[in-house]
Amino acid sequence: MAPEWTQLLPVAVVLSSLVPGLLIFTLREHQVGLRTALNLGGVLLKLLLVGLMLWGVSQGLSFRFALPFIPGGELVLQGDALSLQFVALSSILWAATTLYAIGYLEGAPLRSRFFGYFSLCVSATVGLALAGNLVTFLLFYELLTLATFPLVVHRGTPEALRAGRMYLAYTLGGGALVLMGAALLHLLAGSPDFTPGGYLAPLVDDNRAGLTLAFALLIAGLGVKAALIPLHSWLPKAMVAPAPVSALLHAVAVVKAGAFGIVRVVYDVFGVEPVALLQLNEPLLWLAAATIIYGSLKALQQREIKKRLAFSTVSQVSYITLGVALLGPIGAIGALVHLVHQGLMKITLFFCAGNFAETLHVHRIREMDGIGRRMPLTMAAFTVGALGMMGVPPIAGFISKWYLGLGALETEYYWVLGVLVASGLLNAAYFLPMVYRGWFAPPPEHWPEDTGLGGGRGGIRETHWMLLWPTLFTAALALLAGILASTGISPLAWAELIVAREFES
Amino acid sequence: MTLALMSLLLPLASALVLLVLRARSPVLMILATLGSLIAAAGALYQVVDGGEQLLALGGWEPPLGIRFRLTPLSGLLLVFTALIHLLVAFYAAASRHSQTRHTDYWPLSGLLHASLVALWLSNDLFNWYVTLELLGLVAVALVTLAGPKAYRAAMRYLILSLVASLFYLLGVALLYGRYGVLDVALLASLTEADATTHTALLLMTLGLMLKAALWPLHLWLPPAHAGAPTAVSALLSALVVKGPLFILWLIWSEIAPPALARDMGFIMALAGVAALLSGGWSAMRTPYIKTLVAYSTVAQLGYALMALGLLLYWELPELHVALWLFVLSHGLAKVSMFLAAGEMQATLGSKRISALTGATQTMPVAMFAFAVAGGSLIGLPPSGGFLAKWLLLQPLFAEPANWFWAFAVLLGTLASAVYVFRVVALAFDRAKPTRPDFDPHVLAQWLALIPALLVWGMALVSQPLILWLTGVTH
Numbered sequence: 001m002a003p004e005w006t007q008l009l010p011v012a013v014v015l016s017s018l019v020p021g022l023l024i025f026t027l028r029e030h031q032v033g034l035r036t037a038l039n040l041g042g043v044l045l046k047l048l049l050v051g052l053m054l055w056g057v058s059q060g061l062s063f064r065f066a067l068p069f070i071p072g073g074e075l076v077l078q079g080d081a082l083s084l085q086f087v088a089l090s091s092i093l094w095a096a097t098t099l100y101a102i103g104y105l106e107g108a109p110l111r112s113r114f115f116g117y118f119s120l121c122v123s124a125t126v127g128l129a130l131a132g133n134l135v136t137f138l139l140f141y142e143l144l145t146l147a148t149f150p151l152v153v154h155r156g157t158p159e160a161l162r163a164g165r166m167y168l169a170y171t172l173g174g175g176a177l178v179l180m181g182a183a184l185l186h187l188l189a190g191s192p193d194f195t196p197g198g199y200l201a202p203l204v205d206d207n208r209a210g211l212t213l214a215f216a217l218l219i220a221g222l223g224v225k226a227a228l229i230p231l232h233s234w235l236p237k238a239m240v241a242p243a244p245v246s247a248l249l250h251a252v253a254v255v256k257a258g259a260f261g262i263v264r265v266v267y268d269v270f271g272v273e274p275v276a277l278l279q280l281n282e283p284l285l286w287l288a289a290a291t292i293i294y295g296s297l298k299a300l301q302q303r304e305i306k307k308r309l310a311f312s313t314v315s316q317v318s319y320i321t322l323g324v325a326l327l328g329p330i331g332a333i334g335a336l337v338h339l340v341h342q343g344l345m346k347i348t349l350f351f352c353a354g355n356f357a358e359t360l361h362v363h364r365i366r367e368m369d370g371i372g373r374r375m376p377l378t379m380a381a382f383t384v385g386a387l388g389m390m391g392v393p394p395i396a397g398f399i400s401k402w403y404l405g406l407g408a409l410e411t412e413y414y415w416v417l418g419v420l421v422a423s424g425l426l427n428a429a430y431f432l433p434m435v436y437r438g439w440f441a442p443p444p445e446h447w448p449e450d451t452g453l454g455g456g457r458g459g460i461r462e463t464h465w466m467l468l469w470p471t472l473f474t475a476a477l478a479l480l481a482g483i484l485a486s487t488g489i490s491p492l493a494w495a496e497l498i499v500a501r502e503f504e505s
Numbered sequence: 506m507t508l509a510l511m512s513l514l515l516p517l518a519s520a521l522v523l524l525v526l527r528a529r530s531p532v533l534m535i536l537a538t539l540g541s542l543i544a545a546a547g548a549l550y551q552v553v554d555g556g557e558q559l560l561a562l563g564g565w566e567p568p569l570g571i572r573f574r575l576t577p578l579s580g581l582l583l584v585f586t587a588l589i590h591l592l593v594a595f596y597a598a599a600s601r602h603s604q605t606r607h608t609d610y611w612p613l614s615g616l617l618h619a620s621l622v623a624l625w626l627s628n629d630l631f632n633w634y635v636t637l638e639l640l641g642l643v644a645v646a647l648v649t650l651a652g653p654k655a656y657r658a659a660m661r662y663l664i665l666s667l668v669a670s671l672f673y674l675l676g677v678a679l680l681y682g683r684y685g686v687l688d689v690a691l692l693a694s695l696t697e698a699d700a701t702t703h704t705a706l707l708l709m710t711l712g713l714m715l716k717a718a719l720w721p722l723h724l725w726l727p728p729a730h731a732g733a734p735t736a737v738s739a740l741l742s743a744l745v746v747k748g749p750l751f752i753l754w755l756i757w758s759e760i761a762p763p764a765l766a767r768d769m770g771f772i773m774a775l776a777g778v779a780a781l782l783s784g785g786w787s788a789m790r791t792p793y794i795k796t797l798v799a800y801s802t803v804a805q806l807g808y809a810l811m812a813l814g815l816l817l818y819w820e821l822p823e824l825h826v827a828l829w830l831f832v833l834s835h836g837l838a839k840v841s842m843f844l845a846a847g848e849m850q851a852t853l854g855s856k857r858i859s860a861l862t863g864a865t866q867t868m869p870v871a872m873f874a875f876a877v878a879g880g881s882l883i884g885l886p887p888s889g890g891f892l893a894k895w896l897l898l899q900p901l902f903a904e905p906a907n908w909f910w911a912f913a914v915l916l917g918t919l920a921s922a923v924y925v926f927r928v929v930a931l932a933f934d935r936a937k938p939t940r941p942d943f944d945p946h947v948l949a950q951w952l953a954l955i956p957a958l959l960v961w962g963m964a965l966v967s968q969p970l971i972l973w974l975t976g977v978t979h
Contacts, residue, residue: 068968069887070895110866110935139886146880149929156863156935165930172883172922176915179884183898184911209905 007065009053010077013087014127016046017094021119027112036102039115043095046126050091053079069135073191076132080194081498082268082336085491086129086260089340090252092477093347094122096470097252100351101244103466104358114154118245120147125253129260134182134269135191137261141178141225144257145171151245152238163237170234171254174224178261181217184210185269194264196502198271208278211270215280218265225258226321227314229291236298236310243354246306250313251347259320259339266324267332267502281325288322289419291315296426304364305353308430309346315423316342316389322416323404329503331407336495338400344478345388345397351471352382359463361449365434370443375462379438381475386431388478391424396481399492506560508551509575511544512583513622516590520615531598534611538594541618542587549580553973572688574628577977578829582625582751585833589743589840590618592956596844597736600949602851604734608650617643617740624748630677630687630709633752637673637716641666644745647737648729658728665715665725673712679705689759698762706761710753710769717749719810720780723803727787730799735847738795742802742843743836750809754828757817770817773810778913780807785920789927793856794846797924798839801882804921805835808914812897815910819900825978826971827896834881834889837960841878844953845871854942861931863938870950872932877957879925884918887964892971894918 020042027035053063056079063079079087101118105111124147128140145168153164182191185200188210192199200211224231235255239246249255266275275281295315302308319342323335355378356362362371372379388395391402401420408416454468455461462468485492519537523529552558558575566572594614597605620643624636645666648659677687683701686692696702711722718726726746730738757766784804788797809831816824848871853860864872881888884895894914901911963970 069964070892070967071971075887113865135886142885146885150865150933153930153933156933158934158936161930161934164933165926168922168926168930172926173919175885176918176922179886179894179918180898180911180915183895184902186895187899187902210902213905213908 006056006061006063009049009056010063010065010079010130013046013049013053013130014077014123016049017042017119017126018123021116021123024112024119025116029109029112035112035115039098039102039119042119043098046091047095050084050087054084054088057081057084064132066132073133073135073186075136075139076193077127077130077136078132078193079130081494081501082263083129083131085336085340085494085498086256087126089343090122090125090129093248093252093343093474096347096474097244097248099466100247100354100470101242103464104242104244104354106464110154113150117147117150121151121248121253123147125257128257132193133191134185137264138178138182141257141261142175144253145175148249148254152241154242154245155240157240160240163234163240166237167234170224170231174221174231177217177221177224179221181214181221184214184217188214194268196268196504198267198269198274200270201274204274204277211274212278212280215265215270215275215278219262219284222258222261222265223287225254226262226317227255227258227291228287228318228321229294229314232291232295232314235314236307239306239310243350243357246310247347247350247354250310250350251343255313255317256339256343259317262321263324263335263339272327272503276327281327285322285325285413285416288318288325289416291318292322292419292423293426296423296430300426300430303366305356305368305434306350306363308365308434309349309353312389312427312430313346316346319400319404322419323407326404326407326411326413326416328407328411329499330403330410332499332502333492333495334400334403334407336498337403337492340491340495341388341396341400341478341481344474344481345385345395348381348385348471348474348478349389351467351474352378352385355463355467355471358467359451359453360447361451362447365437367444367448368434368437369441370438372439373443374447374458376458377460377462377468378471381471382438383435384475384479386435388482390427390431394479394482396478396485396491399482399485506548506558506573506575508544508548509558509573509580509583509622509626510560512541512548512587513619513626515541515544516615516622517619520612520619523612523615529607529609529611531594531606531611534615535591535594535598537615538587538591538618541622542584542591545580545583545587548575549577549584552577552580571627571629571632573626575626577973579625583622585836586618586621586625586744589740589836589956590614592840592952593736593739593844596739596949596952599952600735600848601946602848602943602949603736605650605736610647610650610734610736613643613647613650614736614740617647617745621744621748625751628689630680630689630692634670634674634677637749637752638670640745640748641670641716644741647740648733650737651732651734655732658725658732661725662729669712669715671712672708672715676705676707676709676712679708689755693759696760696762698764702762703765706756706765706769709756713749713753717746717753717806718803719750719806720776720783720803723780723784723806726803727796727799730802731793731795735843735851738799738847739840739843742799742839746802746806747832747836750806750813750832754813757813758825763820766817767820770814770819772814774814774818774910777807777809777811777814778910780804780810781913781917782920785917785924788924789920792858794850794858794861794928795843795856797858797928798842798846801842801921801924802835802839804917805831805839805882807917808893808897809835811910811913815900821900822978823896823900823975826974827893829974829978830889830893830896830971834893834960834963837956838878838881838888838890841874841953841955841957841960842882844956845874845878845950848946848949848953849875852941852943852945853939855939858928858931860939861928862934863936864932866935866938867941868945868950870947871945871953872929874950874954874957876925876929877954877961879921879929881957881960883921883925887961887967889960889963892963892967896971
């Protein structure tokens with residue numbers, strides 16, 4: 001019997017970037033046209049397929065593809081509401097980043113290798129989002145580590161190699177812990193499909209020690225990628241990667257894979273009630289809160305733009321963990337919506353940092369003085385991202401923080417409100433000076449090095465169009481996600497749908 | 506059974522023809538290995554279809570005669586052996602940098618193949634002694650192909666191999682004196698837990714562990730495997746050390762009295778952990794490429810020893826599957842890794858790991874093969890190494906008291922990740938890539954990659970393979 005198209009669609013979504021990626025490896029450096037065609041073809045195809053899947057899910061179709069793998073654990077790719085949110089986010093941001101990367105790397109060596117791994121990285125992310133059980137999740141989690149490593153060390157400098165080694169040490173160690181946790185749960189309950197409300201509830205009474213250990217292993221393993229303290233040190237170091245890689249790393253691929261995994265483990269593997277029964281959420285909550293404050297404090301100390309953004313990621317991604325650990329439906333909405341919002345805002349900020357570096361060789365914060373006159377559009381996008389991170393309405397970040405705050409009230413963790421307020425103030429303390437310098441400080445006599453990309457004048461030609469347009473696009477999305485939050489097409493509406501399904505059982 | 510014998514006789518006959526004619530032609534040996542592979546596949550099909558087969562050599566029945574036994578597992582090992590030999594033979598014939606292109610490698614590898622097949626098919630303590638002796642001598646001869654600088658390592662290998670054979674033979678003699686039979690099936694029903702049996706089993710174990718380079722008797726392995734020509738290193742690591750392991754597995758799971766097996770199992774499992782850690786540690790620190798790969802064999806054999814020990818200690822039949830999956834996946838991955846390492850070493854003109862700087866640019870395919878094979882050694886999903894590790898981990902989590910063993914596996918995994926990626930990370934260095942001495946040879950690099958792809962391809966048949974192995978090893 002031929003498989004239905006609904007079975008094949010999840011596979012096609014993964015393959016739509018995997019196949020172009022593998023083809024790109026075989027290309028020679030100078031085959032720019034073909035490589036660009038493959039890249040953009042893959043991007044468009046993936047967007048189309050994901051759109052189809054979104055439409056299908058809204059029509060009540062279910063997408064599930066399964067292959068036998070090990071006894072009790074199939075390889076399952078499926079599209080439920082939660083996975084689609086992540087898939088849609090990664091495909092849209094991948095599209096923007098691909099365009100950005102083509103512009104960014106114009107003329108650089110080893111581009112076939114770069115774009116090959118770039119596509120593999122996105123394939124692994126999408127596979128991870130579509131993974132239907134813990135075994136499949138583990139598989140893509142490890143593949144993501146492998147596909148990202150060559151991107152981190154792409155520049156091949158001693159500094160890049162150091163960062164790459166550190167990245168591997170952390171993420172492979174984390175992967176080994178996830179493997180252990182998954183193996184332990186597999187022994188106790190097999191690896192059934194992710195289920196809203198979890199599938200471990202019947203085991204809680206007899207296996208407290210086993211489940212607690214499994215939870216600790218999984219959270220520690222996922223916490224590496226999600227950059228929870230004390231496992232976050234690789235992230236700021238990995239900043240040596242080219243800007244599009246940093247953007248993807250921080251907004252979609254690696255960091256989000258960890259946060260997404262934590263969402264999956266708490267909601268769809270353990271379930272809210274077993275986690276509460278085993279009293280596992282409070283340690284997680286404390287850890288997330290500590291990471292939020294610590295990341296912000298460290299960000300405040302940084303002098304380089306990318307470093308400051310990196311520590312800001314450490315802090316911001318933990319909002320997702322925080323919302324999950326609150327264990328209430330409203331906190332969950334905050335967590336899930338922040339998964340998208342943080343991605344939109346952070347990718348914008350990294351694109352901007354890349355634009356400053358590529359166009360004017362501006363790397364440090366004090367070099368940003370007056371940059372708004374030279375590059376007003378990029379600076380405007382930066383401002384949207386920065387204000388959004390602080391939680392200023394109507395930008396997307398405000399919505400996340402609002403729901404997280406309400407969630408804390410709902411589950412009566414009043415001290416979490418204090419953490420949110422403190423973090424908001426710290427965010428303002430490290431983002432506002434950058435915004436102020438950019439717009440209001442007098443520009444220097446001359447820039448560190450003006451490459452004259454685009455046309456060298458402020459406005460639509462302030463830098464290469466492939467660098468500028470993706471930046472404006474993601475900034476617009478971050479703004480729209482906030483303004484249109486109450487409509488049916490916003491990330492918020494989708495997060496509410498997911499949470500309704502998770503908490504009804 | 507005829508087919509299994511064909512699989513034995515084809516390489517043997519071709520080796521003898523080459524020796525008699527003083528010819529050193531790769532073609533004949535490759536054809537013979539291919540024939541042997543086809544025959545082995547046929548034999549496997551028959552034994553899966555029709556069940557276990559016995560053949561009394563010369564028409565004499567045990568206890569007087571000796572007999573060959575073809576079980577589904579030995580059928581699988583026949584296929585595995587022929588496949589590895591074929592992959593290595595292609596490389597040895599094709600690579601411009603292989604030191605074995607027109608040498609005694611060809612007849613010797615045929616003999617090695619034949620003795621391994623005889624070992625898998627035997628089911629009798631003395632016959633195993635003969636095959637072990639053959640295997641050891643041929644292996645030593647193969648190591649010496651690398652020239653005078655390998656003589657020291659080869660000599661040490663020879664002496665230890667002979668000592669090990671003596672230990673083994675002494676144990677066999679004791680058992681024969683006590684029970685008057687050598688056939689495993691007959692012995693299994695006779696053995697009692699007395700002092701003679703214990704001593705005999707311990708002596709045999711000592712000999713076999715020495716031959717299989719199981720910790721702490723592994724020190725001869727790194728110089729021998731690293732010093733041998735590349736194709737030989739691949740065969741030694743992938744196949745030769747697995748022979749004694751097979752015998753060890755059979756005598757302990759079939760002949761040994763259960764109480765002794767439990768005690769011994771615990772010791773073996775501990776030795777396995779020690780092998781994982783000490784092999785991993787040495788691989789992390791050595792400055793030489795092939796020595797790193799050789800130490801990784803010591804470490805990986807630790808997993809197999811751990812699986813064997815724990816299956817005896819807890820009497821858990823599931824672990825048989827983990828043990829044999831380790832053997833299969835390690836064999837394939839190690840072939841790939843040795844071929845890739847040897848090819849890079851020969852092309853870049855240095856034995857040192859530091860010579861691999863920038864190898865992703867100069868020798869991308871070989872480096873990729875090294876990394877892919879390394880992924881299986883680490884146990885990244887969905888490779889064969891992952892499957893084996895997963896099955897090993899399952900019982901370790903059953904009770905909190907067993908978590909120590911799981912922790913050991915975790916440490917072993919991390920160690921393997923470190924030694925694989927210390928090479929891979931270096932290969933991404935763009936600053937000062939090592940210039941190749943020779944033109945990189947693309948075909949040879951691809952031949953090194955094939956086994957690594959096969960070990961990851963095990964994922965496609967993983968579930969049927971696991972279920973089948975569960976059925977045939979219980």
